[in-house]
Amino acid sequence: MDITTFGGPVPQLGIGVVAPFDFALDRELWRWTPEEISLHLTRTPYVPVEVSVDMARLISEHETLHNAVMALDAVRPASYAYACTSGSFVGGTAHERAMCVSMSGAGGGAPSVTTSGALLEALGELGARRVSVITPYTASLTDSLADFLGEADVDVVGRQYMGLTGEIWKVGYRNVVELARSADLTHADCLFISCTNLSTYDVIPQLEAELRIPVISANQVTMWSALRHAGASAAGDYQSLIDPAARAALSPYLGRGIAPPPPAAAAAVVREAADWEQIAAPESTAATPPDEPIADLDLG
Numbered sequence: 632m633d634i635t636t637f638g639g640p641v642p643q644l645g646i647g648v649v650a651p652f653d654f655a656l657d658r659e660l661w662r663w664t665p666e667e668i669s670l671h672l673t674r675t676p677y678v679p680v681e682v683s684v685d686m687a688r689l690i691s692e693h694e695t696l697h698n699a700v701m702a703l704d705a706v707r708p709a710s711y712a713y714a715c716t717s718g719s720f721v722g723g724t725a726h727e728r729a730m731c732v733s734m735s736g737a738g739g740g741a742p743s744v745t746t747s748g749a750l751l752e753a754l755g756e757l758g759a760r761r762v763s764v765i766t767p768y769t770a771s772l773t774d775s776l777a778d779f780l781g782e783a784d785v786d787v788v789g790r791q792y793m794g795l796t797g798e799i800w801k802v803g804y805r806n807v808v809e810l811a812r813s814a815d816l817t818h819a820d821c822l823f824i825s826c827t828n829l830s831t832y833d834v835i836p837q838l839e840a841e842l843r844i845p846v847i848s849a850n851q852v853t854m855w856s857a858l859r860h861a862g863a864s865a866a867g868d869y870q871s872l873i874d875p876a877a878r879a880a881l882s883p884y885l886g887r888g889i890a891p892p893p894p895a896a897a898a899a900v901v902r903e904a905a906d907w908e909q910i911a912a913p914e915s916t917a918a919t920p921p922d923e924p925i926a927d928l929d930l931g
Contacts, residue, residue: 647708749856763789789815
């Protein structure tokens with residue numbers, strides 16, 4: 632049989648992904664990626680800092696992003712994604728917008744997204760203005776996420792965190808599910824699982840079926856947005872952000888309150904400075920210090 636009869640490999644559309652140096656979940660990103668898409672990944676330079684606000688700032692500097700995108704530009708991706716939640720929310724919405732501009736400039740004008748900008752796009756897609764968040768971070772980094780969302784006119788109505796400062800990729804599905812079950816969803820339109828170094832693909836359908844609310848995660852929204860900006864669609868059965876049937880199945884349980892219009896994508900809208908009320912973090916107890924894990928984690 633003459634193999635040339637088949638005409639060669641299927642044409643591929645590329646997505647350029649810039650990830651933090653400690654990102655360990657490349658395979659998870661591919662699970663949202665359809666066959667005709669190739670992912671081209673690079674990492675930011677190593678910095679000897681634990682997962683914290685300081686680390687988030689260091690891995691999101693414009694020069695770092697510019698150099699990373701330049702390294703990917705040779706393969707001409709259709710879009711670029713900065714796959715890090717904390718690195719894209721730590722400087723607020725203005726910094727997130729500037730990151731996208733810097734990446735697009737280095738990438739020949741190709742559309743660029745960040746995880747936090749993709750989060751705002753996803754909330755707009757779902758019509759969600761009240762969100763409960765769960766994170767593997769410390770209290771201070773979780774508060775920074777709430778600040779970012781508040782600046783984008785999204786109310787954080789609940790938050791839970793694990794208090795981890797490293798090796799987040801080792802957290803098991805059981806711990807993610809337990810943390811999600813502990814989230815306050817009373818007034819939430821959506822549950823967001825933060826951090827691209829946290830595995831979530833398989834837990835999203837389970838949590839949506841159990842909690843009766845849209846559940847979105849950092850890696851999911853990153854790939855959904857990057858693919859959409861490249862003119863493609865993410866794969867993800869039984870996930871309400873991606874699967875219309877899954878979203879329709881949740882519709883009887885939505886509308887927990889009268890919500891204002893959905894937020895616009897931060898990367899596409901230049902907002903005027905506005906006063907907003909910072910949402911206070913839950914009171915800590917003696918058994919749960921502010922920057923300590925709330926539960927024993929299976930990191931093995």
